[in-house]
Amino acid sequence: MTYPWQVSQWEQLSEVFKSGRLPHALMLSGSAGTGKKQFSSQFANVVLCEQVFNKVDDQGLLTPCGECKNCKLILAEAHPDIRYYTFELNPKGVKSSVITIDQIRSLNEFVAKSSQQGGYKVAIIHPAEAMNINAANALLKSLEEPSQKTLIILVVDQPGRMLPTIRSRCQVLEFPMPNHSQSITWLKQALPKNTSLEELLDLAAGSPIKAAELAETDAISQKQTMITELAQVLKREASAVSVASKWQKYDIHTVLDWNLSWVQQLIRFSMTHDDVLVRDDRLLKMFQYLSGKHAASTFYDLLGKIQSYSDLLAKKSNPNPQILIENLLISWAELMQKSKS
Numbered sequence: 078m079t080y081p082w083q084v085s086q087w088e089q090l091s092e093v094f095k096s097g098r099l100p101h102a103l104m105l106s107g108s109a110g111t112g113k114k115q116f117s118s119q120f121a122n123v124v125l126c127e128q129v130f131n132k133v134d135d136q137g138l139l140t141p142c143g144e145c146k147n148c149k150l151i152l153a154e155a156h157p158d159i160r161y162y163t164f165e166l167n168p169k170g171v172k173s174s175v176i177t178i179d180q181i182r183s184l185n186e187f188v189a190k191s192s193q194q195g196g197y198k199v200a201i202i203h204p205a206e207a208m209n210i211n212a213a214n215a216l217l218k219s220l221e222e223p224s225q226k227t228l229i230i231l232v233v234d235q236p237g238r239m240l241p242t243i244r245s246r247c248q249v250l251e252f253p254m255p256n257h258s259q260s261i262t263w264l265k266q267a268l269p270k271n272t273s274l275e276e277l278l279d280l281a282a283g284s285p286i287k288a289a290e291l292a293e294t295d296a297i298s299q300k301q302t303m304i305t306e307l308a309q310v311l312k313r314e315a316s317a318v319s320v321a322s323k324w325q326k327y328d329i330h331t332v333l334d335w336n337l338s339w340v341q342q343l344i345r346f347s348m349t350h351d352d353v354l355v356r357d358d359r360l361l362k363m364f365q366y367l368s369g370k371h372a373a374s375t376f377y378d379l380l381g382k383i384q385s386y387s388d389l390l391a392k393k394s395n396p397n398p399q400i401l402i403e404n405l406l407i408s409w410a411e412l413m414q415k416s417k418s
């Protein structure tokens with residue numbers, strides 16, 4: 078199944094494949110949550126399927142048959158000629174945050190050998206920007222001297238972090254986030270009726286796939302609690318320290334994403350004063366008060382701070398979550414004190 082917002086990328090790649098001009102390296106580039114990983118797995122399956130040209134799906138798109146030996150191995154997650162290179166768990170069960178040179182050395186060995194089933198060998202690296210510099214340099218070897226019938230797919234969530242030397246050796250396909258109406262249309266058929274789709278999509282920063290995942294969790298009630306607690310900090314009914322000790326139990330990325338989305342809404346509101354942009358009444362009250370007190374530029378400082386925290390996490394400097402969240406809440410609270418000069 079191809080997501081409806083990926084049909085043009087799928088058709089483009091299908092044409093290249095049918096004409097026998099498949100490059101040895103593809104880079105699927107775009108924000109997290111657009112479905113690139115599923116696209117890469119599906120395309121790997123197409124490349125290995127023995128009867129792929131006999132069949133199209135109900136959208137008329139090239140699709141794996143699901144019945145040949147290769148497809149059956151893939152369905153059983155046991156195909157020896159597809160390998161995934163992603164974050165590994167250490168012996169304590171903690172997920173690594175980098176893709177290491179050892180992993181890429183193993184990839185290089187895998188693509189250098191002939192395939193076991195006689196077709197392509199497909200290596201998928203996700204997220205490829207997590208390769209450290211040694212790993213990236215090791216990958217260059219396979220990109221520069223590709224072996225026969227090899228396809229390396231780099232799935233990239235943060236294109237700015239990829240080395241230009243890697244990017245220039247790949248055929249790049251861009252994956253923009255689907256627009257709002259595409260996302261809502263898709264969510265309507267993916268989720269039960271009476272689900273608050275708009276709110277989920279907001280929480281998921283516009284990604285319909287993440288929104289569908291959030292629908293399975295208590296994300297909405299968690300967000301409601303966090304808004305209550307943020308309001309308490311602003312009104313000095315609770316301290317940054319006590320609220321931070323509650324928030325640090327949540328996933329830190331989610332906490333930052335939500336705060337980021339609130340500050341973005343605050344900035345938009347302070348520039349437009351359009352109530353419709355803020356769907357939560359309590360946030361609206363906060364934003365009305367704060368935008369009366371400060372110019373939008375002040376809120377950009379807070380935005381920059383949250384982005385720098387996200388960068389710290391991405392670089393794996395393992396910041397202390399309690400302290401990081403405390404600092405974040407203190408910055409919010411400071412907005413109540415200072416005013417426009």
Ligand SMILES: [Zn+2]
Pocket residue numbers: 125126127128129141142143144145146147148
């Ligand atoms: Zn097949």
